[in-house]
Amino acid sequence: MDKVTSADGTAIAYDRLGDGPAVVLVCGGSVDRLSNAPLAALLAEKYTVYNYDRRGRGDSGDAEVYEMEREFEDLDAIFAVAGGSAHLYGTSSGAVLALLATAAGRPVNRLALWEPPFILEGTRERPPANTADIYRDFVAKGRRDQAAEYFMAEVVGLPPEFVEMAKASPWWPAQEAIAHTLAYDATVMGDYSVPTETVAAVAVQTQVLTGGASDEWMRLGNEAVVKSLSDGSHRTLPGQQHNVDAAVLAPALKEFFA
Incomplete structure (x- = not known):
C-alpha cells in the first residue's frame, strides 16, 4: 500500500x-x-x-x-x-x-x-430524493447501523431475512464503520x-x-x-x-x- x-x-x-x-x-x-x-x-x-x-x-x-x-x-x-x-x-x-x-x-x-x-x-421504485440526507441524519445521531440497514433494505432492496443475517455477520462492523460514505454514493447517484x-x-x-x-x-x-x-x-x-x-x-x- x-x-x-x-x-x-x-x-x-x-x-x-x-x-x-x-x-x-x-x-x-x-x-x-x-x-x-x-x-x-x-x-x-x-x-x-x-x-x-x-x-x-x-x-x-x-x-x-x-x-x-x-x-x-x-x-x-x-x-x-x-x-x-x-x-x-x-x-x-x-x-x-x-x-x-x-x-x-x-x-x-x-x-x-x-x-x-x-x-x-417505471422499471422499479427509485430511492427518495433525500437519500443522502437520510444517511447523514442516521450517522449524526450515532446510528450507523440504521444507515447500513437502510442502504441494504430500502435502496438495494435486499430481502429482510438477508438484512437480518447481515447484521449478525462478522463483517457487519465494517459496514457500520464506512456508513458515512453511503451519503457520498447517494450524492453521486443523484435521482x-x-x-x-x-x-x-x-x-x-x-x-x-x-x-x-x-x-x-x-x-x-x-x-x-x-x-x-x-x-x-x-x-x-x-x-x-x-x-x-x-x-x-x-x-x-x-x-x-x-
Missing part, C-alpha cells in the same frame, strides 16, 4: 500491482478497495493496476464536508501516479463516479463500467436517472457490462447508458449478478482494454 495526496490535502491510499498499461479501479458503495482486490490480482497479470480506497474508506483520509468534485481530484492524483492517464473501471455507484469523472475530462484511455445502477422510469447529456460528453471508448442473471431494471438502465454514449458498447456476462465473479469479469476487461 502507498498513499498520494489529493488536491485538498486528503491522503488517498492505493495498492499497485503488476506491470503493463495502467488500469485504475473504482469501488462501489458500502465497500472499500478490498472489494476489488481479487479483480486487481487477475488484471495484474497483464496491467499495472491501481486499486485505491475512495475517500472516507479503508486507509484513505476524508474531508469534513463531502463534494463529488473532490473525488474527481482523488482520481487526478491516482492518474498522476499512474503516469498521467489510465484505463478506468468502476463498479456499481463507483461506475457512475467513473462515468461522471470521465465526462468531466479526466485523462481516461478506455472506460469500463460494471452495472451502473441507473433506474429507468438515479441516466444523466443523458453528461453521458453524451464522454469522449472515450466505453463498455458497459451487465450480469446475465441480474434484474431486468439493471439491464434496461445499462442499455440506456450505452444509447447515450458517443462510442459505447454493451456486453452481458452470462450467469453473473451484481456481485460479479472476478474470474469471469477479468477476461472481459482484459479483452476490452487491449
Whole structure:
C-alpha cells in the first residue's frame, strides 16, 4: 500500500500491482478497495493496476464536508501516479463516479463500467430524493447501523431475512464503520436517472457490462447508458449478478482494454 495526496490535502491510499498499461479501479458503495482486490490480482497479470480506497474508506483520509468534485481530484492524483492517464473501471455507484469523472475530462484511455445502477422510469421504485440526507441524519445521531440497514433494505432492496443475517455477520462492523460514505454514493447517484447529456460528453471508448442473471431494471438502465454514449458498447456476462465473479469479469476487461 502507498498513499498520494489529493488536491485538498486528503491522503488517498492505493495498492499497485503488476506491470503493463495502467488500469485504475473504482469501488462501489458500502465497500472499500478490498472489494476489488481479487479483480486487481487477475488484471495484474497483464496491467499495472491501481486499486485505491475512495475517500472516507479503508486507509484513505476524508474531508469534513463531502463534494463529488473532490473525488474527481482523488482520481487526478491516482492518474498522476499512474503516469498521467489510465484505463478506468468502476463498479456499481463507483461506475457512475467513473462515468461522471470521465465526462468531466479526466485523462481516461478506455472506460469500463460494471452495472451502473441507473433506474429507468417505471422499471422499479427509485430511492427518495433525500437519500443522502437520510444517511447523514442516521450517522449524526450515532446510528450507523440504521444507515447500513437502510442502504441494504430500502435502496438495494435486499430481502429482510438477508438484512437480518447481515447484521449478525462478522463483517457487519465494517459496514457500520464506512456508513458515512453511503451519503457520498447517494450524492453521486443523484435521482438515479441516466444523466443523458453528461453521458453524451464522454469522449472515450466505453463498455458497459451487465450480469446475465441480474434484474431486468439493471439491464434496461445499462442499455440506456450505452444509447447515450458517443462510442459505447454493451456486453452481458452470462450467469453473473451484481456481485460479479472476478474470474469471469477479468477476461472481459482484459479483452476490452487491449
